[in-house]
Amino acid sequence: MTFPYLLENLSELKRKIIDYSLLEKTPFGNTFSKDFATTLILNEELGRDDYTDVLMLCFTATESIGNLFGPNSMEIEDVLLRLDKEIAHLLSFLDDNIGKENVLVFLTSDHGVAQIPSYLIDNKIPAGYFNQNGALSLLVSALNNTYGRGDWIKNYHAQQVYLNHTLIEDSKLSLQQMQDYASQFLLQFSGVANTVTGNTLQTTNFTDGVFRKIQNSYNQKRSGDVIINLKPGWVEKNAGATGGTSSYSYDSRIPLIWYGWKVGRGSITRTIDITDIAPTLSTFLNITFPNSCTGTPVFEMVK
DSSP states (O other): OOOOOOGGGGGOEETTEEOOGGGGGSHHHHHHHHHHHHHHHHHTTTTSSSSOOOOOOOOTHHHHHHHHHOTTSHHHHHHHHHHHHHHHHHHHHHHHHTOGGGOEEEEOOSOOOOOOHHHHHHTTOOOEEEOHHHHHHHHHHHHHHHHOSSOOEEEEETTEEEEOHHHHHHTTOOHHHHHHHHHHHHTTSTTEEEEEEHHHHHHOOOOSHHHHHHHHTOOTTTSOSEEEEEOTTEEEOSSSSOOOOOSSHHHHOOOOEEEETTOOSOOOOSOOOGGGHHHHHHHHHTOOOOTTOOOOOOHHHHO
8 A cells, every 4th residue: 555645745845836736636725724713712712702703614525535536435434534523623622612501513515526427437327538639629610610710619617618799799790699500519428418509598498306405506797608518427637537516416415414592402304505505594583584595595404
């Protein structure tokens, strides 16, 4: 057995500075985050007066390691075992210094992680890597052949194609037609289940399924013109082994755990949206819901 990670880079001086970027890919990134939080609570005297303090703590090293090595790796097993101890230490710290009856904690995640496609393929399960760079290159050629040479694509990020709106407008072309063209063109590539345009998401109300989830995360000012939905088991081809950006259950079903003030013993098996957290906290605190709040309180907890 070997340990093929150059952790000495964390203490190696380069250009008169130490590069700590490796921390986010090791369990020690979570340890430093927890230690920073406990130090902040002590020094800022959080929870010591009559006014509610809010502290959001993110253990992002878990996400980085999951994307790099996949959910069945020894690396993710290691980080989860260590994270369990870090959370136990944090809760003990809160109990000892503030008191469980004076603290309300919720633990959740923004997404899960997909299995490594090669692992699924080895087990005869359809999966693969979507070559976004190859698909984008062919889309550029197709747009040039159809609309003339131009910088029609401005950017690509997270399965979203961003078209050059300024060039399209100056060329007196229809943005909707170009969105439709790009959307249909991308359907031919391996791993693509379906695509949807920004115009469709703005003019159609989806009530269920994958498109409803895509629509819920769509922002008219910041989202792409064409959103690609990959088949189950498929992820983008990038520096990591897998990803966690799909709308399928392995990415979108996450735990939600509550602890502390006003929280009794029990479990809830029905589906709860992540947007329900804010109104639940507001109900506990007897304050108005945040602006633009779309969720509802978890009634089993606040009844």
